[in-house]
Amino acid sequence: MSNNGKKPKMVVQLADAAPYVLPYLHPAELSAISLTCKTLHLIAKSVTAARSSDACRNSEKLPIPFVNTNVDNHPYAYFIYTPTQVLSFSNDLPRQPWGLCSIERPDIGLILPPTIEDGSRCECERCDNDLTACPCSRQNFSELRWECGSGCKCDFECPNRVSQRGISIRLKIVRSQRKGWGLHADQFIPSGEFICEYAGELLTTKEARNRQQTYDKNTSTNKQTSALLVVREHLPSGNACMRINIDATKIGNIARFVNHCCDGGNLSTILVRNSGGLLPRVCFFASQDILKDQELTFSYGDSSLNLNGSKCFCGASCCTGIMPSEHT
Numbered sequence: 001m002s003n004n005g006k007k008p009k010m011v012v013q014l015a016d017a018a019p020y021v022l023p024y025l026h027p028a029e030l031s032a033i034s035l036t037c038k039t040l041h042l043i044a045k046s047v048t049a050a051r052s053s054d055a056c057r058n059s060e061k062l063p064i065p066f067v068n069t070n071v072d073n074h075p076y077a078y079f080i081y082t083p084t085q086v087l088s089f090s091n092d093l094p095r096q097p098w099g100l101c102s103i104e105r106p107d108i109g110l111i112l113p114p115t116i117e118d119g120s121r122c123e124c125e126r127c128d129n130d131l132t133a134c135p136c137s138r139q140n141f142s143e144l145r146w147e148c149g150s151g152c153k154c155d156f157e158c159p160n161r162v163s164q165r166g167i168s169i170r171l172k173i174v175r176s177q178r179k180g181w182g183l184h185a186d187q188f189i190p191s192g193e194f195i196c197e198y199a200g201e202l203l204t205t206k207e208a209r210n211r212q213q214t215y216d217k218n219t220s221t222n223k224q225t226s227a228l229l230v231v232r233e234h235l236p237s238g239n240a241c242m243r244i245n246i247d248a249t250k251i252g253n254i255a256r257f258v259n260h261c262c263d264g265g266n267l268s269t270i271l272v273r274n275s276g277g278l279l280p281r282v283c284f285f286a287s288q289d290i291l292k293d294q295e296l297t298f299s300y301g302d303s304s305l306n307l308n309g310s311k312c313f314c315g316a317s318c319c320t321g322i323m324p325s326e327h328t
């Protein structure tokens, strides 16, 4: 302290700037800076409270809070929020302050199809007209739905755009001892209701395979949970299916918190095609009535294909005890 008991000008300027800078920091940086002085500690505390109170950073109609009732000391999970699909980011992840709803990539725009790195091969998987041998027959996608889109004259109020109006039901993200975070209903949800899109980075199959290998390694050493979803759409030609790889591990929305259940859970995963849209979107709908506080789950796949998988704690009577893994 100098200047007759007044704080030096630089300290005052730093404190003034802190509320704008701290929301950009990663949790480790935030906790380090909160140890430096009382003012920064208070600002860091309010950033943590804001992050815990809404995983969607004000991007959806309703806040979706993190709830941890003394399971451990994690107040929230850190990830970059996107309400819809985005192109893959290589190593250079953007920073996102609280309250910003989209990721800025003015150089490329927001929604583009994945690029095919090896120009000689496409991303389709051959199944030679044998639907039972096709990889898409092993997934739990019951339906392909068509909705109106940018190619139509109607607006978002059109009844045929249910999955395009954002998340409008009350949800919460609850911490549990054995499964980590999980998405729960915070109201009664009738069967058939739209829950949310599975938003994340669109990856090429090559990138998805590379990332899955890293995630498998990290999961086996308990360092990280991952959220890479692979879906396949059978193409009209009949002899191939298109892979869509969506990674919500670092960039995604609340769908990344939906845990696996061996009995198929209470959500159906539906491919939704919008008129005018290039790629289908993967969306969750309630497959049965869901009570307030019940966990929302779906089946990640067939665990018999993953004998070395990690332990499953879904609690279903048919639980195999092993988590399925995507065979990329």
Ligand SMILES: C[S@@+](CC[C@H](N)C(=O)[O-])C[C@H]1O[C@@H](n2cnc3c(N)ncnc32)[C@H](O)[C@@H]1O
Residues within 6 Å of the ligand: 077, 178, 179, 180, 181, 182, 219, 225, 226, 227, 228, 256, 257, 258, 259, 260, 261, 311, 312, 313, 314, 323
């Ligand atoms: C897509 S994330 C789901 C959110 C995750 N629980 C979290 O805390 O971020 C997938 C990870 O959740 C955990 N998980 C999901 N379902 C599980 C289950 N039935 N039993 C045990 N762990 C599960 C596994 O660690 C898995 O790799």
